[in-house]
Amino acid sequence: QGTADDSVYRAWGEKAGIQAVMQDFVTRLQADARMAPFFKNANREHLVTQLTEQLCQQSGGPCTYKGVPMKEAHESMDIGRRDFNALVEVLQQSMEAKGIPFAAQNAMLARLAPMYRDIINRP
Ligand code: HEM
Numbered sequence: 037q038g039t040a041d042d043s044v045y046r047a048w049g050e051k052a053g054i055q056a057v058m059q060d061f062v063t064r065l066q067a068d069a070r071m072a073p074f075f076k077n078a079n080r081e082h083l084v085t086q087l088t089e090q091l092c093q094q095s096g097g098p099c100t101y102k103g104v105p106m107k108e109a110h111e112s113m114d115i116g117r118r119d120f121n122a123l124v125e126v127l128q129q130s131m132e133a134k135g136i137p138f139a140a141q142n143a144m145l146a147r148l149a150p151m152y153r154d155i156i157n158r159p
Pocket of ligand 1: 071074075077078079080082083086087090103104109110113115119120121123148149151152155
């Protein structure tokens with residue numbers, strides 16, 4: 037890792053910790069009344085794998101997300117700011133359930149938040 041700052045990655049329990057949160061997250065997304073319409077037909081395993089790679093990279097871990105770019109992955113969906121915020125709320129539930137320290141929760145959210153530009157496609 038050289039001098040790269042992987043403190044958020046370590047605070048999340050490295051790749052296994054991130055994967056555990058993502059498993060919980062996808063379960064909750066499919067159960068949440070607001071999110072289920074988006075995720076009901078999702079390929080669970082694929083989504084967990086790709087989200088884990090994405091958050092591993094974003095947290096400074098030794099991963100490179102090689103999946104579909106965020107804009108492309110979401111452009112066929114009708115996603116607004118309210119939907120984005122609801123997804124973040126569900127992620128907060130998962131981070132809390134898995135005991136991610138609060139500062140490390142916020143650090144991750146800060147790194148994901150700018151992606152909203154590529155993900156939402158209506159106000
Ligand atoms: C920072 C926020 C988000 C991140 C990091 C993220 C990340 C991802 C990733 C990595 C994939 C997998 C792409 C692929 O390989 O096909 C994906 C797919 C998907 N995302 Fe997002 N996403 C975010 C927000 C959202 C929001 C707000 C919605 C809808 C409310 C959404 C709905 C979906 C759906 C339905 C899929 C396809 C699942 C499947 O069919 O397998 N995402 N997202």
